[in-house]
Amino acid sequence: xxxxxxxxxxxxxxxxxxxxxxxxxxxxxxxxxxxxxxxxxxxxxxxxxxxxxxxxxxxxxxxxxxxxxxxxxxxxxxxxxxxxxxxxxxxxxxxxxxxxxxxxxxxxxxxxxxxxxxxxxxxxxxxxxxxxxxxxxxxxxxxxxxxxxxxxxxxxxxxxxxxxxxxxxxxxxxxxxxxxxxxxxxxxxxxxxxxxxxxxxxxxxxxxxxxxxxxxxxxxxxxxxxxxxxxxxxxxxxxxxxxxxxxxxxxxxxxxxxxxxxxxxxxxxxxxxxxxxxxxxxxx
Amino acid sequence: xxxxxxxxxxxxxxxxxxxxxxxxxxxxxxxxxxxxxxxxxxxxxxxxxxxxxxxxxxxxxxxxxxxxxxxxxxxxxxxxxxxxxxxxxxxxxxxxxxxxxxxxxxxxxxxxxxxxxxxxxxxxxxxxxxxxxxxxxxxxxxxxxxxxxxxxxxxxxxxxxxxxxxxxxxxxxxxxxxxxxxxxxxxxxxxxxxxxxxxxxxxxxxxxxxxxxxxxxxxxxxxxxxxxxxxxxxxxxxxxxxxxxxxxxxxxxxxxxxxxxxxxxxxxxxxxxxx
Numbered sequence: 001x002x003x004x005x006x007x008x009x010x011x012x013x014x015x016x017x018x019x020x021x022x023x024x025x026x027x028x029x030x031x032x033x034x035x036x037x038x039x040x041x042x043x044x045x046x047x048x049x050x051x052x053x054x055x056x057x058x059x060x061x062x063x064x065x066x067x068x069x070x071x072x073x074x075x076x077x078x079x080x081x082x083x084x085x086x087x088x089x090x091x092x093x094x095x096x097x098x099x100x101x102x103x104x105x106x107x108x109x110x111x112x113x114x115x116x117x118x119x120x121x122x123x124x125x126x127x128x129x130x131x132x133x134x135x136x137x138x139x140x141x142x143x144x145x146x147x148x149x150x151x152x153x154x155x156x157x158x159x160x161x162x163x164x165x166x167x168x169x170x171x172x173x174x175x176x177x178x179x180x181x182x183x184x185x186x187x188x189x190x191x192x193x194x195x196x197x198x199x200x201x202x203x204x205x206x207x208x209x210x211x212x213x214x215x216x217x218x219x220x221x222x223x224x225x226x227x228x229x230x231x232x233x234x235x236x237x238x239x240x241x242x243x244x245x246x247x248x249x250x251x252x253x254x255x256x257x258x259x260x261x262x263x264x265x266x267x268x269x270x271x272x273x274x275x276x277x278x279x280x281x282x283x284x
Numbered sequence: 285x286x287x288x289x290x291x292x293x294x295x296x297x298x299x300x301x302x303x304x305x306x307x308x309x310x311x312x313x314x315x316x317x318x319x320x321x322x323x324x325x326x327x328x329x330x331x332x333x334x335x336x337x338x339x340x341x342x343x344x345x346x347x348x349x350x351x352x353x354x355x356x357x358x359x360x361x362x363x364x365x366x367x368x369x370x371x372x373x374x375x376x377x378x379x380x381x382x383x384x385x386x387x388x389x390x391x392x393x394x395x396x397x398x399x400x401x402x403x404x405x406x407x408x409x410x411x412x413x414x415x416x417x418x419x420x421x422x423x424x425x426x427x428x429x430x431x432x433x434x435x436x437x438x439x440x441x442x443x444x445x446x447x448x449x450x451x452x453x454x455x456x457x458x459x460x461x462x463x464x465x466x467x468x469x470x471x472x473x474x475x476x477x478x479x480x481x482x483x484x485x486x487x488x489x490x491x492x493x494x495x496x497x498x499x500x501x502x503x504x505x506x507x508x509x510x511x512x513x514x515x516x517x518x519x520x521x522x523x524x525x526x527x528x529x530x531x532x533x534x535x536x537x538x539x540x541x542x543x544x545x546x547x548x549x550x551x552x553x554x555x556x557x558x559x
Binding site for chain 1: 381382385388390
């Protein structure tokens with residue numbers, strides 16, 4: 001970049017400064033293809049994350065099968081809203097991080113707390129260089145029985161809590177969670193609560209699509225034996241009743257489980273929706 | 285080893301496939317005053333002999349805290365030891381800053397760099413990670429090994445002999461007994477000279493207990509306890525508040541209590557070395 005500036009011979013010093021703006025093409029200025037809210041809660045056996053599968057291109061709901069949640073290592077799940085290409089970049093960083101961690105082969109592994117703090121450092125450093133990764137991330141996991149749920153924003157603001165959300169989720173879902181979340185919810189209660197949040201988001205967030213993915217990280221105890229990943233998956237895939245576009249994923253101490261996509265049931269038959277323009281003729 | 289034409293440079297191999305400079309560096313470790321390390325499942329004890337060069341000077345510090353959960357004892361060129369300690373502290377702090385989590389000790393031990401000359405110091409590194417307490421020995425060659433117990437420095441063979449006899453008991457040893465074994469082993473290296481709190485240093489770290497160096501009073505008390513065979517050691521509760529950081533958890537102190545009622549008998553059975 002600097003060499004390009006040196007090559008151009010500006011007529012006036014001012015032009016030199018102006019041409020520095022060319023370097024803007026190297027920084028993230030606006031997001032282009034974005035994902036909307038991610039919502040996460042702690043429940044009795046671990047963590048549940050939910051996100052829809054939409055990728056918006058501005059106001060167009062362009063991509064409808066985008067997986068915005070991914071497992072990270074043995075113990076964590078990450079969910080992202082914001083620029084999807086930056087999320088893919090973050091996944092590359094994390095893949096390298098986990099790979100190096102595994103290469104030690106020494107019985108130690110990075111847990112969710114370590115991963116979130118690593119991401120915080122990455123996000124904050126990029127923000128300092130005025131070239132942010134335009135994402136809000138939710139990171140949840142369970143390690144040695146200890147549950148962890150946290151979030152970090154594109155400018156590096158991070159915190160942990162029993163329930164977190166990104167984007168519109170903060171405004172629409174968190175109030176519901178503040179009222180109705182409690183400690184030691186069962187898996188069914190957790191899913192139901194998250195579905196309630198996602199339904200509100202579907203009604204009110206214009207970037208939401210009715211195709212959800214749930215991720216959960218949990219310890220499933222069946223006859224005092226931990227359910228293996230594949231068994232858990234099957235059990236989960238039998239669970240949801242409306243079974244087309246939503247995905248629930250669960251992470252046990254053993255691993256991550258992702259359900260098939262399915263949709264929420266929605267109701268549009270409210271009387272106020274019939275003849276909506278009756279009070280204001282000509283409007284739409 | 286005698287001087288030969290292949291020993292000038294650390295980058296020169298001898299025809300026999302030896303790096304003499306590295307071997308000479310390992311000799312430097314053998315000249316340093318003794319350092320001993322032992323570990324149980326939950327604790328690591330580091331002990332070293334402190335020789336002051338004269339009555340007027342203070343003795344050199346040979347045990348360093350690297351992090352709350354990692355400590356190192358050195359033997360050899362203490363200046364090199366300090367350089368390495370600073371490097372290790374740096375690594376630990378950087379890791380903690382990025383991951384908000386303590387650096388697993390096994391990932392710290394591969395640190396030797398091949399600059400102009402090898403470091404002339406051996407490191408006994410005690411630390412914790414997810415799988416419990418660990419003790420490593422890092423030598424100037426860059427190799428490192430994990431040990432249940434080890435001794436380095438001058439006259440360390442005497443300590444090693446003692447440790448070899450008793451190491452099988454260390455795994456489940458209580459904290460107090462581990463410290464006593466360390467002092468026993470240390471006494472071996474003094475070959476007749478009296479062991480007092482002014483010529484040795486002891487440091488402990490463990491699960492739930494941050495790294496700390498025992499103060500002179502505690503050390504002297506512990507020495508007195510085993511010098512007089514047959515005397516019942518005082519209640520363990522007295523020992524716990526003496527630690528500077530990380531309070532000894534209650535159950536551990538109680539457990540140590542139970543152990544100690546038995547150990548006077550055990551100590552009498554395994555009679556102190558009469559060499």
